[in-house]
Amino acid sequence: MQSIAGIYFSHIYPPMKPKRRTTIYDIAEKLNITASSVSRALNNRSHVNPATKELILKTAAELNYKRNVLASNLRMGKTKTIGVIVPRINQNFFSNVIVGIEEATYQKGYNLIICQSNELHEREVQCINTLIHQHVDCIIISLCVNGNDHSHLQYAIDHGIQLIQFDRVADELETLKVINDNEQASMEAITHLIEQGYKRIALLEGPQNLNIFVQRKSGYLKALNKFNIPIENELIIENAWTKELGAEATRKLLSLPNPPDAIFASTSDFSALGVLEVANAMHIKVPSQLGICGYANEPFTEITTPSITTIDQFSIYMGKTIANLYFQENENKEVAITPKTISIKPKLIIRSSTNKKGVKE
């Protein structure tokens, strides 16, 4: 703080030292009682005379008392804080899930600490450690693509932290889970393509150590089987889960002697975008010559030319579901024993990129 001869310049930052916050002792002193009673009154416990209690509440309001969460946290061993770990927050699906979580937790007075794993297992481990260190009450996580070792998750559980997995989950860990029915969504997408008259449908698949990608592939295979369409391995491209890899895969597919007439980018809308850009560049008409279906309903899928058929995962709703699952589980301790998995049914959003029959929208 800058001063000359003891005169403070209030226009200079920082203007003044922070005022001391009111404590329960201040309230107690003012009312000539002890802090115990104040605490009990504020926490709505018994063992306080209703009249005293009212007086305490009134005085607390007058003095603008706010519970010191640092002290409370230490004493209680709880922080009313939830940690969220996602691969990236600037990805639409994840940021929307966070929006949903936030809406639900905010009302209950919980705080969120948000971490990004950047798709790196090592970083994910660090995030877990940070959150344990911060004594969060709950960790909500969607796994990164790298690494099959989940001991860090078990480590968090061992610290008494409630763990909730969503979307990209480790099946073998018995935790609360909120997932999408990826297989079902995938089947619907393929069924739609077949009904539109596409005959040779290619699949861009994601890293198979993530179960979501396994399930999406399985939906593809099941749907083809159902319609008695033979599986052709040359139409299945591994690990095509970015825009660039999607583009590369498309160039490969379209140069086949017998190229596909539709591509299901099961990995993401980004890979679907890669497909579309290559198709446009090669002057292959979408949807008449090539049908394209993505996954995730990223906002841009609506504004590409043509717009891209995709699958909506109800991301905000998913976030709310996750948060509510936590509260439900923890406000009802005795009942809550078994691992629970909630599955959300995604929805196929049909747009121009698969409109082979040329139906006007």
Added chain:
Amino acid sequence: MQSIAGIYFSHIYPPMKPKRRTTIYDIAEKLNITASSVSRALNNRSHVNPATKELILKTAAELNYKRNVLASNLRMGKTKTIGVIVPRINQNFFSNVIVGIEEATYQKGYNLIICQSNELHEREVQCINTLIHQHVDCIIISLCVNGNDHSHLQYAIDHGIQLIQFDRVADELETLKVINDNEQASMEAITHLIEQGYKRIALLEGPQNLNIFVQRKSGYLKALNKFNIPIENELIIENAWTKELGAEATRKLLSLPNPPDAIFASTSDFSALGVLEVANAMHIKVPSQLGICGYANEPFTEITTPSITTIDQFSIYMGKTIANLYFQENENKEVAITPKTISIKPKLIIRSSTNKKGVKE
């Protein structure tokens, strides 16, 4: 925890009670010294014999000691936590700023609590209160569009919390600020349009209670003046800062007796997208009949047809700058007195939507 006759079923969640964490007392006890010395050793203070210190550090590592941040926070009155308040986290610019902040703070062992104001003043006040309540060390905020009252920010400052404003800032508050040079960027955009041969340039302006929109308008006016182009009020549309409002404004502009041949959507790329969609729907050719320039370099501007010229704000870099400003300010207490403002020069990204001269890219 479920049990029958005292036998725990470890396969049932939660599997076991959390193990007690190691404290400095555990270390002290093991070494037959007091917690004071342990604390001093761990905090690298004097008054500890180097040999003892080494022993303490070794033992701490052995026992897997982790400082209890709850206790430390309470004692120190600091939390190594930074609160971030943005209008929406699922907006590209903001989520990228957060990414930048996170990268810089993560390394210093700081945590982030992220709040959304949802563009509501009331909610913004609540966020501030929450963060004060959580004893964050610093609040980083970009103001919401509603409300001119900033007493809640002053309230945070009065609580001894370092306040840093970015992008949408309240000029009259003397805090650290990181902003974009909006006026400059705006001038460059208009200059570019003029150089491309556009004659009648319309402006979609944002709510003028946010200084960023005032500055962008001012850049527009200055640029026109510089080129001796008369200002026409009918070409300036107020409050057109969403896709829908941008579309509406465009319909209005294009139905003028003397319509514009370019539109600068100074508010956002979303409004620029609204412009583009209306132009496409009306079969008005972009860029030959109508030039379009947006603001913010949202990812989708690259993939529209045609791609949209826009202004990049170096959002991730901005986030890093903000975080570093905080550290610089707080690691060097004596020097840091005056309010500092850092201005980042945005960059015009020229794409197809303003390529009237038809230059091949």
Added chain:
DNA sequence: TAAATTCCGGCAATCGATTGCATTTATAAA
């Protein structure tokens, strides 16, 4: 060798809220 420093490390208070136990007071029962 005595006095003066310096260095180590312990003691105990502190940060606020919470809570089991003890004590006081009020009320009910005998």
Added chain:
DNA sequence: TTTATAAATGCAATCGATTGCCGGAATTTA
């Protein structure tokens, strides 16, 4: 009126880490 019971409140420890102050030991200086 006395005893039993219940209700209200106080006392003091606790959650771990931090730190000012003090005393003893080691070292330096006179």
